[in-house]
Amino acid sequence: MATNNEVIRVEHVVKEFDGGVRALDDCSLTVRKGEVVAIIGPSGSGKSTMLRCLNLLEQPTSGKVYVDDVDITAKGVDLDKHRRKMGMVFQHFNLFPHMTVKKNITLAPVRLKLKTQKEADAEAMRLLQRIGLPDKADAYPAMLSGGQKQRIAIIRALAMEPEVMLFDEPTSALDPEMVGEVLDVMKELAHVGMTMAVVTHEMGFAREVADRVIFMDSGKIVEVNTPDELFDHPQHERTKLFLSKVL
Amino acid sequence: MWWSNLFADMSPASFFNFSFLPKYAVFFRQGIEYTLLLAVCSVALAVIPALVLALMRLSKSRLIRGLSGAYIAVFRSTPLLVQLSIIYFGLFGMIHIPRYSLFGFVDLSRFIPGVVALALNSSAYVAEIFRAGILAVDAGQMEAARSLGLSKWDGMQLVVLPQAIKNVLPAIANEIVTMVKESSICSVLGMAELMFGAKAVASSTYITLAPYTMAALIYFCINYPASKAIEAIERRMRRGDKQ
Numbered sequence: 027m028a029t030n031n032e033v034i035r036v037e038h039v040v041k042e043f044d045g046g047v048r049a050l051d052d053c054s055l056t057v058r059k060g061e062v063v064a065i066i067g068p069s070g071s072g073k074s075t076m077l078r079c080l081n082l083l084e085q086p087t088s089g090k091v092y093v094d095d096v097d098i099t100a101k102g103v104d105l106d107k108h109r110r111k112m113g114m115v116f117q118h119f120n121l122f123p124h125m126t127v128k129k130n131i132t133l134a135p136v137r138l139k140l141k142t143q144k145e146a147d148a149e150a151m152r153l154l155q156r157i158g159l160p161d162k163a164d165a166y167p168a169m170l171s172g173g174q175k176q177r178i179a180i181i182r183a184l185a186m187e188p189e190v191m192l193f194d195e196p197t198s199a200l201d202p203e204m205v206g207e208v209l210d211v212m213k214e215l216a217h218v219g220m221t222m223a224v225v226t227h228e229m230g231f232a233r234e235v236a237d238r239v240i241f242m243d244s245g246k247i248v249e250v251n252t253p254d255e256l257f258d259h260p261q262h263e264r265t266k267l268f269l270s271k272v273l
Numbered sequence: 274m275w276w277s278n279l280f281a282d283m284s285p286a287s288f289f290n291f292s293f294l295p296k297y298a299v300f301f302r303q304g305i306e307y308t309l310l311l312a313v314c315s316v317a318l319a320v321i322p323a324l325v326l327a328l329m330r331l332s333k334s335r336l337i338r339g340l341s342g343a344y345i346a347v348f349r350s351t352p353l354l355v356q357l358s359i360i361y362f363g364l365f366g367m368i369h370i371p372r373y374s375l376f377g378f379v380d381l382s383r384f385i386p387g388v389v390a391l392a393l394n395s396s397a398y399v400a401e402i403f404r405a406g407i408l409a410v411d412a413g414q415m416e417a418a419r420s421l422g423l424s425k426w427d428g429m430q431l432v433v434l435p436q437a438i439k440n441v442l443p444a445i446a447n448e449i450v451t452m453v454k455e456s457s458i459c460s461v462l463g464m465a466e467l468m469f470g471a472k473a474v475a476s477s478t479y480i481t482l483a484p485y486t487m488a489a490l491i492y493f494c495i496n497y498p499a500s501k502a503i504e505a506i507e508r509r510m511r512r513g514d515k516q
């Protein structure tokens with residue numbers, strides 16, 4: 027069992043890309059069980075890189091990432107096994123275009139032998155029911171709207187029964203009228219106690235749903251606080267400046 | 274004119290003096306079949322090695338990348354005739370293939386070395402086609418697969434490759450068209466394909482030009498419609514992708 031209910035703990039992570047860009051500069055954070063953490067900040071501040079370091083889609087240059095108290099940056103850990111615990115939702119959905127919606131959802135659980143095809147199919151239908159798209163089970167992604175794609179991407183990740191869900195600007199590639207339906211699914215998830223880390227430009231969502239908000243700038247975590255404190259009483263100049271532009 | 278003499282014995286009609294046809298049409302028919310067999314078999318045989326080469330080329334290990342790169346470089350930077358000769362006399366000089374005849378005119382002891390040489394050559398080109406096809410699949414696809422806990426190989430096999438292969442099918446069909454032309458070089462080693470048929474007709478009828486015109490016409494009538502059809506399919510596929 028993780029100490030202090032920490033699902034993820036990041037310690038002094040630095041990420042430098044080839045070419046010398048320091049996207050993350052000594053970042054530390056924790057995500058506790060059942061908590062929603064929103065990550066906000068200007069473009070290029072390292073939010074995506076931070077999120078992608080949590081499931082090691084990006085390998086940190088230095089520093090450590092613990093999941094359930096296991097250091098997943100250590101040599102020899104079974105990364106695939108730890109990634110299963112962390113669902114990820116991308117800005118551009120990344121549904122598999124050559125598979126039906128149902129196949130998208132059941133591929134990983136069946137392939138990794140967590141479920142039989144039959145169990146996975148039943149679970150997929152249950153999840154589709156939950157987002158109101160059961161009739162899309164046999165459709166291909168190209169036939170869906172952006173909002174539908176993103177909701178399906180969310181339940182595809184949920185089908186792995188993850189401990190935590192990571193979202194990287196899940197609504198910023200959507201037409202405005204579809205943002206609501208995706209945020210509603212995320213709110214419902216938060217409501218039933220899912221642990222979530224959400225990179226977002228939706229300040230309203232961060233304020234309403236997040237338990238804590240992390241403000242990043244130039245690869246650094248500048249400020250971490252409850253939404254009310256961070257939005258109403260920002261402590262740092264850079265936070266104030268950023269909020270004055272987006273609120 | 275000073276150059277009139279050069280063409281004195283060559284009337285335009287001699288290009289199209291197809292008087293040999295009634296008797297020798299069978300040479301061309303068998304030549305076409307042999308050529309198509311060579312082209313299709315060699316590209317088909319090239320597909321798996323090409324896929325392996327392409328995956329090696331995208332490997333993290335420098336050694337594996339280098340090995341595949343060297344293979345591709347060698348086969349793309351030396352003439353096909355040279356490769357063919359080395360493989361025919363070198364490799365198959367040591368391996369004995371029984372003189373078994375397929376369909377009555379495909380002599381396996383020549384056909385197999387020819388196909389192997391063309392396939393080894395073609396795999397270098399098809400490998401580059403695959404590599405481009407794999408790189409053209411959005412990186413987010415592999416990331417989505419990995420984030421679901423799938424291994425790199427599962428992600429490649431289940432998510433990236435099916436999309437890559439669909440995208441490269443037209444290019445592979447084009448490679449067959451290329452092979453239909455390139456395989457004419459096998460006539461040098463006595464493989465009874467179309468060019469060899471034309472040569473045989475020329476030497477037995479003493480009609481030196483028209484058999485080759487005939488061969489050119491046949492090559493054209495195979496390849497031109499084929500590449501037009503591939504182009505049309507490619508256009509339709511691209512339109513389909515946009516939706």
Ligand SMILES: Nc1ncnc2c1ncn2[C@@H]1O[C@H](COP(=O)(O)OP(=O)(O)OP(=O)(O)O)[C@@H](O)[C@H]1O
Pocket residue numbers: 043044047048049067068069070071072073074075076
């Ligand atoms: N693969 C990469 N190679 C090189 N540099 C990169 C790479 N990915 C990100 N960067 C750089 O790292 C920095 C942080 O990028 P990141 O995508 O994490 O920012 P972000 O906060 O998510 O921005 P946005 O709001 O625009 O998505 C930027 O300067 C970016 O150019």
Ligand SMILES: [Mg+2]
Pocket residue numbers: 073074075195
């Ligand atoms: Mg980003």
